[in-house]
Amino acid sequence: MSTDSEYIAALIDLHRGRDRQGPGDSDFSCHILSNLATLPLKPRIADLGCGSGAGALLLAQHYQSTVVAVDSAAVFIDELTARAKQLGLDRLIMPIQGDMANLDRSVGVFDLLWSEGAIYHLGFDRGLKLWRPLLTDSGIAVISELSWFIDRPPDPAIAYWQNAYPMMGTEAENIDRANRSGFRVLSTHRLPSQAWWVNYYEPLRERMQQIEITPITRSVIHETEAEMRMFERFSDSYGYTFYVLQAV
Incomplete structure (x- = not known):
């Protein structure tokens, strides 16, 4: 029987060498950035749960400002460091292996806090309360969170996510959580389902063909494939919503 640490190591290994460790899309992110409230010319930026750096590198390019990029996995911090150097952005990326x-x-007080697909490790409500002190007054947080799109999702989807992520809420519930955590919700944006497949699931399927199969990796692959099947059936019921929040 595998331990939690062995399972997490296998999960990290499955995601090695991928541009993203979760669903996302650069054009979609740029659209959000282009519509943010006014920030300083050189904003102080943090990307929490940065993975191998898709968001951090985009933010550095967009603002030409330093990005503090935090992730607990050393392998992803190493990949981010290498990618930043390849892109000539290493002077703008401050990688930190740490607990978000x-x-x-x-660590710093930031004008812009960015986090894609990572706050679920903490729970949306808890994560917002922990991160609010890291923002300046009127600072902006852009955080994606797995969310129900409808009030009455199909029973199979409810059963799956009650087991996988029981704290998952509706968009309305998450807006209320943000309001109670010291934020004002400026806007919400649903990540298109295509971004899940093109930028995340399909590269994962390719990676599944490359890794060494052990009992632990077989379990990780099995659960990842179950997640894919669930999303294929019910992506109209849930997905990632990006919450654009302002500290108040």
Whole structure:
């Protein structure tokens, strides 16, 4: 029987060498950035749960400003560092291997906090409360969270996510959580389902053909394939919503 640490190591290995460790899309992110409230010319930026750096590198390119990029997995921090150097952005990327639940103001106070597909490790409500002190007054947070799109999702989807992520809420519930955590919700944006397939699931399927199969990796692959089948059936009921929040 595998331990939690062995399972997490296998999950990380499955995601190695991929541009993204979760659903996302650069054009979609750029659209959100282009419509943000006014930020300083050189905003202080953090990307929490940055993975191998899809968001952090985009933010550095977009703002030409330093991005503090935090992830707990050393392998992803190493990949980010290498990618930043290849793109000539290493002077703008400050990689930190650390726990995004235990950051404090000594890390910095930021004008823009970005996090894609990572806050679920903490829970949306808890994560917002932990991260609010990292923002300046009126600072902006852009955070994607797995969310129900409808009030009465199909029973199979409910059963699956009650087991996988029981804290998952509707968009309305998450807006209320944000309001109670020291934020004002400026806008919400649903990530198109195509971005899940093109930028995340299909590269994962390719990776599944490359890794060494062990009992642990077989379990990880089985669960990932189950997630894919669920999304294929019910992507009209749930997905990632990007919440654009302003500290108040």
